Amino acid sequence: MRAVITVIGRDVVGILAEVSGKCSELNVNIAEVTQSVLQDMFCMIMLVDMDKCSIPLADFSDIMKKLGEKHGLSIHVMHGDVFDSMYHV
Amino acid sequence: MINSRDILETIRMIQDENLDIRTITMGISLLDCCCDDIDRSCQKIYDKITTKAARLVAVGNEIEKEYGVPIINKRIAVTPIAMLLASSGGDPVKYALTLERAAREVGVNFIGGYSALVQKGFAPGDEQLIRSIPEALAKTQHVCSSVNIGSTKTGINMDAVAMMGDIVKEAAELTKDDNCIGAAKLVVFCNAPEDNPFMAGAFHGPGEPECVINVGVSGPGVVRSALKKIPDGNLTDVADVIKKTAFKITRLGQLIASEASRRLDVPFGIVDLSLAPTPAVGDSVAHILEEIGLETCGAHGTTAALALLNDAVKKGGTMASSHVGGLSGAFIPVSEDAGMIDAAREGILKIEKLEAMxxxxxxxxxxxxxxxxxxxxxxxxxxxxxxxIGMVNSKTTAVRLIPAIGKDVGDELNFGGLLGAGPVMSINTASPAKMIARGGRIPAPLQSLKN
Structure with missing residues (x-):
């Protein structure tokens, strides 16, 4: 199952490393990453594969949210089906 | 293939524009709980609700986290209690207290179905239940009540209409120390849908299956933001943008509904394609109408703008869901909509305009x-x-008025939460007493003769 992680907020040193480190720790495979920095606003989208994740998606979502709060960023995890159903007929 | 623009649009809808699933409502039939002894009936009801809905809230919260979409309310709708009262007899308030206890146990925020369907007349239990509504609503917090007094097929039961005037007032009077909240939990319907997931009017109709999951979506803020991007589009463009937005919102509802149904092992019923406002800034149906081009909601043109909005929401939403039902359309609850509250305070939105809407x-x-x-x-x-209006136009209409006991125009009631706050609105006081006292039935209109 695929999930999408979005990280939005002021650019913070090492945020990409920290999010991907947490993914690796929990056995979440990163399939695709896009990121852009507009002035000092940072926006990263990660498409990840959750099949082998060691914890349930709901708990993973909580961990990411807390990680974001620690850095003053908004980190949101969503099930990939949300986008498939909203944008594909 | 997931497009990053779509991803960011969805995140913005949720974080900035209040996109959410307004409610997952589990409909539960209580027909098999009916005994000739009310205490046994109550025990069976409590056991059935707390078994069937035991995981409802937990599953709702789980889906909310996994899918990253807020699910605001988890609710229960049950068989109209008057149908049980018909065979059990006894004090109907016992049923209300049982529903309250069950709602608290499973952690839902409302339970609907303290209801009677009397569009053509009173069957055993109906009148007794209706008379008990004010007391039932005063003694409970989570129980919601509704009465269907008319339909296109049957006409209007004017004896029930006369009775409901007293009941609404009494419901407000018994809760006058709590902002007359009793009346806010009571809806009087014509053409009540049997699968409506929204409160206060939800009940599990007699034609419904044993147990079912119905979902109500929302998203006025999303529609308004989409319209902001076409400030110079004509009204065809406006309708198209609303349709596309409603499609996306409803697809999300369909996804959540299917997932909830799968996890709870309960059949999926319907998605209610609604634009349900909340008092939160940016979540207002009135503001959509203003975005279309009205200075204030309630101005001339409001009815036309609302007709366009309502129709486009349905057109966009219909294709997005496998089964559509409930109320489906734009809601206009005054106290629950920041834009309507402002328009009513300014005196621009009046009850006559609301009636036309x-x-x-x-x-x-x-x-x-x-x-x-x-x-x-x-x-x-x-x-x-x-x-x-409902009977002639073959549509659902409802009345949820809150008489503000001891207050007058210029005062306000504040219910808090999703129910919001509203100014006391002036109404025409010329007496219709003679007509109401006549009683009887308004015959079904020609529109009913479709066979």
Missing amino acids: TAVCSVGLDMIVVPGSTTSEVISAIIADEAA
């Missing part, structure tokens, strides 16, 4: 605070007018 939207006169001195006959006549 109900002819083209999905519900009726909803969450309107009226002076405490309003007579029962005037309330009954307002109900009759709304029911007539």
